[in-house]
Amino acid sequence: MAADRRSSWLKGVLDLLVLSRLTDGESYGYEIAKALAEAGLGEIKGGTLYPVLNRLEEAGLVEAEFRAAERGPGRRYYRLTTQGRTHLATESRDWLRFHRAVETTLHPGGNTP
Amino acid sequence: MTEDSDRYFSALTDTLHASGVPHEQIAATVEDLRAHLAESGTGPEEEFGPVAAFAAQLGGLVPPPGEPDEAAESWTWTADLFNDRRMLAVHGDQGWEVESLDAIGRFVCRRAPGAALRWEYRREVLKGGRRERVLGELEPEGWELCGEWMMYGYFKRPKAATAGPEGGLEALPARPRGWLFLGARGKVALVIWVLALLGMVGVSLTGLGLPGYTIALLGVGWAIGATYTAKLETDKGHVHRDREAARRRGES
Incomplete structure (x- = not known):
């Protein structure tokens, strides 16, 4: 159940996480997956x-x-x-707003367990 | 490279080729994925999942790169719920890809010129808490939700995902002229619906003081017209289906 939920969260934000790995310069598939795993986001299979990289390319974002x-x-x-x-x-700002709303709802008054 | 990898990438190459992805792009993709496996130390199936689903996500669901989307044909049609899956199969075999369902439940389709794909479809009930389970079962097999109508979700998948090169379409049949395809049960449902509507209109018109026989004539004329039109459209659908079947028999 916990793994399913984590997987759903990741699905909603994976494209942004992939884009964020490219802000400092170019990279390739395996390196991006490795960086995301090292950031604590779990293993992202090829x-x-x-398919996410393909969609980002089709959309002209990479x-x-x-x-x-x-x-x-060779590598792409x-x-x-x-x-x-x-x-x-733009999307990162929206995500952070959403994240703050979730945090406030889960922990009203700023009390974290 | 292991035999497993060779088999996997050979199947991936065939499927992407049938999907109309250019040869150079396939070669670069396969080499890139082989590099990924060399670094990760995993097997192809473990890393990328079943080849059919992976191929569908990489190349089967998008127009061939470099091909202007405006060149694609578009066509919108509908069928009754008793007949829609059969007509989806017929039109999917003619290369029509459902992009969405519009507000009144019609199938909005496109067909890429040149290297079109054959498409297969399925309809599943998504309401009643079934959505997550159905999507979880179908998406790994390469099915993509392409539209929803009432409690139903419609899924599409290029036939190349399971049939390889056989899933391609070399010659495109003409675009069907009709847009409404009703089966026998659909026609019965339509007649019942029209009669019910006529009944309600009759009650309303009686209030206007029109004579009874005028209302009856209007109602009967409307019912005959609607039924006859539905028959014409369905016959057209049968003709196109039969032509396609005859063409395929001729090819084999």
Whole structure:
């Protein structure tokens, strides 16, 4: 039950989390998943991550460039577009407002258990 | 690379190809995913899930890149609840992808030119607390909720997700001219509904002082007109379905 709920929360905000991993520069799928796991968001499988990256690319929020590697398979690198940066700023504000409303409702008066 | 990975990526390549994704893009995607597995140390099925569902999410549900969406055909139609799944199957096989259901429950469809896909559909009851469970069961299999009407949810999936290259469509049948497809039970329901409506209108008109036979003639004329129109539309649907079946028999 707890895992299901966490999964639902993540589903609603995963696109923003992926965009946020690109604010400091380009990155690729595995590196993004690893960074999110290290931030405590749990393991994001490739089957979840790549469709999100595809949708972000289709929406023009990220740009992708495939680069062949000297050794081993090549990778697709993603970077934030100007539209993506604006989208991330706006949506992050909305998310934080929502988060504050939830927090206030769960802990009226600022008392946390 | 293991045999499992080779099999997985071979199936993924075939399915994306049937979905109209350009060859270069497929090659880059597969190489990128192989790089992911090399770093994660996981197996393809464990990391990306069932190949059919993953392919549908990566390429089967979007128009081929570079193809202007304006070039796609659009068509809106409807059918009664007894007949909608059969007509969805017929039209899905002709490459029509349901994008949504409009406010009056009609199927709003598009069809990409060139490399169109065959689509399969299913209808599920979503009300009564069933939504989460149904979505949880169907989404991993590549089904996408494309619209809702009353208590029903309609799901679509490109046939390429399960049939591979066979799910593609090389020649596009002409767009059906009709938009209303009623089955026998749908017609009966329509007649009952029209008669009930006529009854109510009759009661209202009686209040205006019109003679009884005028009201009866108006009502009968309306009922005949509605039934005849429904028959014409359904016949058109049958003709298109039969032509498509004959064409497929000719191909095999």
